[in-house]
Amino acid sequence: MTGSLNPTALTRLLGSWNSGALPAYRELADVVRLLVMDGRIPLDVALPSERALAQTLGLSRTTVTAAYSTLREQGFLTAGQGSRGRTCIPHRSSPVTMPGLAAPEGLLDLAYASLPAAGEVVHRAFADALTELPALLPGFGYDAVGVPALRQAIADRYTAEGVPTTAQQILVTSGAQHALNIVLKTLAGKQDKVLVEHPSYPNALDAIRATGCRPLPVAMPAAGAAAGWDIDAMVAAMNQQRPAMAYLVPDFHNPTGRIMSDLQRRRLARAAALAGTVLVVDETLRGLNLDGVSAAPMASFSSTVVSIGSLSKSHWAGLRIGWIRAEQSVINRLVTTRTTMDLGGPIVEQLAAARLVGAYSEPMDARLAELRQNRSALMELLAEHLPEWEVERPRGGLTVWCRLPNPSSTALTVLAPDFGVRLAAGPRFGVGGAFEQYMRVPYTLPPASLEVAVRALRAAQDKIDASPQLRRSLKSGRPAAAAVA
Ligand SMILES: Cc1ncc(COP(=O)(O)O)c(C=O)c1O
Structure with missing residues (x-):
């Protein structure tokens, strides 16, 4: 049992x-289903009673x-007691048959872009951590700032990358999402504008809104040889709108997988300093450098x-280990905010993380090789089975950002579970319902599963193509747009 959702929250x-x-009941069911599938309504949560929700x-x-x-x-709902069913994901009893392929037992998850643990390495780090624990x-x-060994190991990594950093400039957090929440609560006020790339990472957009700030989206150029960031537009937005903060993912941007050039980083850092905008960069995906592209950490262009x-x-x-690197005076302010939320991270995880950060590259060769293989497989599968999708080749990270031939991302997401796949609709990555014509596809599954998933996407796309009425009824982006509004 993980809780219940009250009618106002729903x-x-x-x-x-x-x-x-x-019909209203169909639209209501479709939107709830979408919210469950992309994780905005967690699993095993009791929905409001029929009477309360109707009211x-x-x-x-x-x-x-x-x-x-x-x-x-x-x-998507258990029978429950009385009318209060709990959210769940269907277990497929009658799998869709796909010639030549084993049908998936459960849903293939293309909504999360995450990998299983680098198992042996992580396990060993925990075993070693336990030997240090008695001391x-x-x-x-x-420890609200983090255990000293981990802060030092993180600082050393920045220093090795050309950004001299002391342990006092590091605050250890429970992951990057926790870190962003601390930063937002400390450095941006309610109603402040926060410049974001458009598209951007959905949970960051949610955090920005939840803090009472207003996302200020700046479009990323469409895919193509010169695709990257529209720095002119970002500089103009900073000068004209004076956002308090800019939240950017310059290192293998989620969802496009792009990496920002050093030239663009330098321009952006200078413009942010002049406009008084705090530049917050999310480097969560920086280690997943599939093409060996070199780009200096954003912090090397400005101390702020x-x-x-x-x-x-x-x-x-599952480690739930993240961090913030900033000037020491800023770290001191962030710690004050952090202690309103929690009083520190678990010690054993941090001891294990210190070992992992200290030997960062240990699991990376194998991980990157596997991801390169998955990326190639996915690119080939998409070209073969969905040639009408325009696919941007990511330089790193975990996902491919695809332009669909028509605005059917929400319709595909709603239909996909019937074909064994769980998706996150394009509008999750935007503000105000944008990206109905886009789909993010992760290459975190092995090639055999990716093949099943892409064939399933083909089947779902065919169903939509065969029924313009179906697309019209599901296409408008309302469900996803509603939830990001
Ligand atoms: C850009 C970006 N930031 C943050 C996160 C969340 O990171 P964490 O698990 O450390 O909270 C993700 C996860 O997908 C991400 O892609």
Whole structure:
């Protein structure tokens, strides 16, 4: 049991869900299903009672009952006790047959872009950490800045990359998302503008909104030889709109996989300093450099840059280890905010992380080789099975950003589970419903699973192509747009 969702919280997530294009119960079920699939409604959560939700949404109880029944039939809601079913993901009892391929047992997850642990290396680091633990047991165990060995190991990595850094400039956090929340709460006020790339990382957009700040999206140029960042547009936005902060992912940007050139970094750092905008760079994917591209860390262009890092993509998200690098005076302010949220991270994880950061490259050769293989497989599969999708080749990171022939990202996401796949709709990566014509596809699964997944996407796309009415009824982007609004 992980909790329940009250009618007000669900109504907020639903946004303006009711377009009138379909019966209300169908639209309601579709949007809830989408929210469950892309993780905005967690699993094993009890939905509001039919009566309470009907009252809050101003609907008849019959409509909510019919929506819940649809979700139950589709396997997204347990039977539950009374009317309070709990969210779940369907286990496929009658797999879609795909000639020549084993059908997946459960849903293939293309919504998360994450890898399993670099198992042996992580396990060994924990075993070693346990041998160090007794020396720390006499202490209280509270450490709001992070254990010294880990802070030093992270600082040493920056120094080795050409950005001299002391341990006092590092704050250890429970992952990059935690780090961003601390930074937002400390350095941006409510209603402040936060410049973001458009598209951007969905959970960062959510964090920016949840802090009461307003995302200021600056479009990234369309894919092509010169694709990268529109620095002119970013500089203009900083000069004209004076955002308090810019949140950027210059190192293997999520979702496009692009890397920013040193020239662009220098221009951006200078413009941010002149406009009084705090430049916050998320380096979570920096280690996943598939093409061996060289780019200096953003912090080497300005001492005021705030850098966020994480072991989630290089080693394992289950570690929940991230960090912030900033000037020491800024770190002191961030620590004050952090202690309003939690009083420090778990010690054993940090001891293990210190070893992992100290020998950072140990699992990386194998990990990068595997990812290169997956990326090639996915690019070939997309070219073969979905030639009408325009696919941008990522230089690193974990995902391919695809332009669809028509605005059908939400429709595909809603239909995909019928074909054994879970997706995150394009509008999750944008502000105000943008990117209905885009889909992010991770290459975190092995080639055999990617083949099943891409064939499933082909089948879902065919179903949409064969029924313009289906696309119209599902296409408008309302469900995803609603939830990001
Ligand atoms: C750009 C970016 N930032 C942050 C995160 C979340 O990182 P963490 O697991 O360290 O919170 C992710 C995960 O996908 C990401 O892609």
